[in-house]
Amino acid sequence: MKVKVLCRNPDDYVRETTRDIQRVPRNYDPTLHPFEVPREYTRALNATKLQKVFAKPFVASLDGHRDGISCIVKHPKSLSTVISGACDGEVKVWNLSKRECLRTVQAHEGFVRGMCSRFCGTSFFTVGDDKTIKQWNMEAPGYGVREEPINTILGKTVFTGIDHHYKEGTFATCGQTVDIWDEQRSSPLRSFSWGVDSFNCVRFNPVETELLASCGSDRSIILYDTREAAPLRKVIMKMRNNTLSWNQMEAYYFVCANEDYNLYTYDIRYLDIPVTVHMDHVSAVLDVDYSPTGRELVSASFDKTIRIFGKDAGHSREVYHTKRMQHVICVRWSADNKYIMSGSDEMNIRLWKANASEKLGLLSAREKAAANYNKKLIEKFQYHPQVKRIATYRHLPRELLRQKREQREMKLAQRRKDINIRKHSKPGSIPVVTEKEKHVVAVVE
C-alpha cells in the first residue's frame, strides 16, 4: 500500500516572529476563485463610489487682486511660481506651495491685456491698455529699490496679447496687427495683417518654434511663419475665437475657444474641418489650455465653470464650479499635470486638482497599486449602467442646468427643422452637414 495524505507544517504558513510580515501563499487556480466577474464588478462599483467620495478638487484660493484677473502665466522653470495680471494693471507673483503673494507690481494703467514669461524664466513681459510692452525681472528688487521694468516699449496701438518664442529672444504681440519683436529693439521686426482690424490672441508653436497662430476678431484663425513675409493660412469660422492653445506633445494640433460655446481642435495639416468639436459649455468659452501631456485640455467659460475635456472627446469629463466663482477669464494647467489655475472676475485665483479624486502628497507603493487597480477597474466596467451613472453624474447649479436643457431643446428643434426641410424638398438638394463642418466658413490660403 502506498499512501500520501496532505499534511502541512504550520511553520511554513505562519510567520516566524511577530515582527515578521504575514505569509500569504497564493494559488491562482480559477476554480478557487469563483464569481470572478461579479466580484470584480462589485469592486469596480465600489471604486467608482469612492472616487466620487474623494472628489474634492478645490485646493486653494489666492486672493489679493483688487480687480478681475485678466491673465495667468506659468513660470517655465519653477512649478510653484505663477504670475497673474488684473484688470486694474496690477501684476502679482505668487508662490503656490505657500499660497502667498511674493510681489506686487503696478505694471500698467488700465487692463493688463497679456503676459508671457521668457523661456529661460529670468523675466516676463506684460502688455497693457496703455500701449506699452514692459519687460520685468522675475527676481524681486532688493529692499528699498523701486520696482522698475527692465525694458519698456511704447507702441502705437493697444496690444491685446503677447507670446514669447520658445527658444530665441523674440516675441510676438497682437493688436491691430501681429508684430514680431526682437528683445533688443524697440520697433517690430515684422508686422503681419490680413485684412482685419484686431487680434485677440497670439501663440507660438512649442515644437515648430517659428510657427505661430492668432485669433482675429473677424472670426478667423491665422497661421504665420515668422521667417516669411506673409501669413500662411486663414480659417474663417462662424463665430469669433477668443484664445487658442497648442498641444505640446502633438504640436500639429491646436484648440481654440469659441464664442459659440464650443471648443474646436484643429489639425494644421487639414484645416478645412476641425478634428473634434468639444461641446458642453453653455456660454462663451474664454480661455483654453492643454495639459502638458497633451492628452487633455481645460477650458474656462463665461458660464462660471471650468471644464476638462479629453483630447479627442466631444464632451467634458469634469466640470468645476463654486458658488462664489464668477465668469472665469483665464485658466492654466500646471506643468506637473496635477493642478489647474483659474482666474475669474471676482478677483480670485483658484487652484484645482486636475484629477478631482486624486490623493495629494507622497503615495506608498500599495496606495499607488490600489489606485491604479481601481482606475483600471473603472475603465473596464465604464459602460455598465450603474457604474456609468455614478461616474458621469456631476452636480450643476440650477441656472446652469436650466441653460443646458434649454440649449439641448434648441438644438433638437433645429435638427427637427432641418429634417423637415430636407423631407419636403427635392431629394439631394439639401445636403447633410455634420456638426464639424457646420462651424467652418472657409479656409483661405
Add this chain to the structure above:
Amino acid sequence: MAAPIPEGLPSTHVEKKNKKQKKPSKRYWEKTENPDQRKPEEEQSKDAQKQNKARLINRPLKRKKFEGSEQEKSDPFPGEAPVPKERLQKFKRGEKYKWHPDTLRKLKTAIKFSETVSDLAQDQAARFDLLLPEDAGFLEGDEDEDTCTISQDDIADAVDITSGSKYFNLDLSQFGPYRLDYSKNGRHLLLGGKRGHVACIDWHSKDLMCEVNVMETVNDVKWLHTEAMFAVAQKRWLYIYDSKGVELHCIKKFNDVLKMQFLPYHFLLATASATGFLQYLDVSVGKEIAAICTKMGRLDVMAQNPYNAVIHLGHPNGTVSLWSPNQKEPLVKLLCHRGAVRSLAVDKTGTYMVTSGLDRKLKVYDIRMFKHLHSCFLPAGASCLSLSQRGLLSAATGDVVQVYRDVCGSNPLTKPYMAHRLRGQVCGVAYCPFEDVLGIGHGRGFTSMIVPGAGEPNFDALDANPYRSSKQRQEWEVKALLEKVQPDLIVLDPGELGKIDKATFEQRHKRKVESLGFDPLGKEPFKPRAKKKGRSSAGAVERRKKKVAYEDQRDVIRESVQEKMEKQKELEEKAKAMKELEKKTALDRFRK
C-alpha cells in the same frame, strides 16, 4: 573609370563584399561606367562567380561553426521555459476574438492590446503553478489489493502522526444523529445533534470552542462567513449563535427550517423549510432578501452550486429544481429520479451534479447542458452525498460510507475507491476543505475519516486561509464585505456580466418602456385644431385626421403596393404566355 581594381581580383559585387573591400561611393565628378565596357570583364569572371556561389552556400555553415566554438558557455535553452498547454488551458478565460474583415482599426488595436495583456496574465499564472508547495494525496494498493479494502486504521498507521491523528471518532451516543459543517477554510468543525447538542471544534488542534445544548430539536447547522458565528435551524425558528455559544439572534421569520446553505460570496443564508419555503437571509445586514414559496412540499434536500450560487432543491416527486433569489419560479426543473430525491451534490466547477434517489440510483448530470451523463445502481441507495474539492464522491448507504473516484466525467462508476463502516446510521457527510478528510456525522457521534486525494493541496490565503491570524481574519472580513456580491447577480452563468450586451434595439426599447412606464419614442396622436364656421364638425375632423394618418408609413406602403402590382403583372404575362402555348396543338409546329 571607376575606382582602381587590384589585379588578380575579379570585380564582381559578391566577391567584393566577401573580401570586405569597400568601394568608395561614386562622386559626381567621376565618369559613369560604360556598361559595354564592363561586359567582357564580367564574362571573364564567370568562373570566379561560380566559386563565389559555392562559397556563399558554405557561408552559413561556417558561421555556425564559428558561433559554436565561440559561445559554448551560452544557454542551450534560451528564453523562458515553455509552459505545458494543459496548464495554460487551466487559466484560460474565454475565447479569443475572431477577427471580422472590417473591424475598425482603433478597435483592433484595443483588442490586440487587451489580448496580449490577458495572455501575459495567463502565462504568468501558469508559471506560478510550478511554485506551489504541496502535492495532492493519493492511495495506491499493492498488486491484487483493492484500495477499498484498506481500513482506516491501516492508513492512520501508515502515515505520519499528524496525518494519522486526522482519523478519529467522537463517541456521542446520547444526542445523535449528528449533522456537521466545516468552515470555509476547513479549520473549524460544527456539530449539531438531532436532540439539541451543538458543539464547535477547532479540529486541527482539537480545541473545543463551545458546547451547548439548545434543548430543542436541531435540524441543521451551518457556519456563517467566519468561525465567529453559526446558524442553527431548530425546531421552530432559526437561531444564530456566536463561537462561545451565546445566542445572538432568534429569527422568527424563518420557521421550520430543515436544511441550510451559506453562500459565502453573497453573504446569504439560504434556508429550506418544511412548509415549502425557500428563504434567503442576508447575514451582513440581517435582512430577508427573498422568500419563495416553492409549492413543492417539504424541502429536505438542498445543495448549492458553488460556481454560480444557485440553490438546488430535491423533491419527493423525483425532480430537482434550481433557484435564484430573483425569481419566484425555478430557473430549471429537472426530472432526475423515479422516486423521491434523497440527496444532492454539485461539484465546485459547477459542471456536474450528482443525485441519489429512493429508486436506489446514483445519477450524474452535466448541469451546464442539463444532460444525464451516467448512472449506477447502489443496492442500499445513498442517503447522503458529498463532493470533495478534487472531485471525490462520498455516498453514505446505511451505515457504510463509500468514496468513489472519477465520478465527474463520462465513465460510469465502477467499484468504490474507499469504504468505511460506522456504528450508526449516517446522517451527514462533508469533506473538509483543503484537507484529505471526510467528516461523517452518524447516530453514534462523529467520525473523521482520512480520504487521500480529497482536498485541494494549495490554498489561496487571500480567499481561505486555515492558518490565518485574527488580524488577518479581520482584514479578510472587511475586504469580503466590501466585495459582497449583490443577490441580484445570482444567475446561471456568473460570467454573463462581463459579456457584451447584444440586445437588439427592440429589446432595449421594450426594457426602456417597461422601466419608464411610457414609450419615449412613441408619437403623440394627431389632434386636429378646433376651427370655426362648421369646419370642426365630426366629419371634417375625421377627414382631417385621415389626411395625416399613417403618414410615415405611406412611402413604404406605396412601394410595397407597387411591387405587388408589378409582380402580379409579371405573373399575368407568364400565364398569358402559357395559355398561348396551350392553345397550340402538336401539329401547329408544322404550320408556316
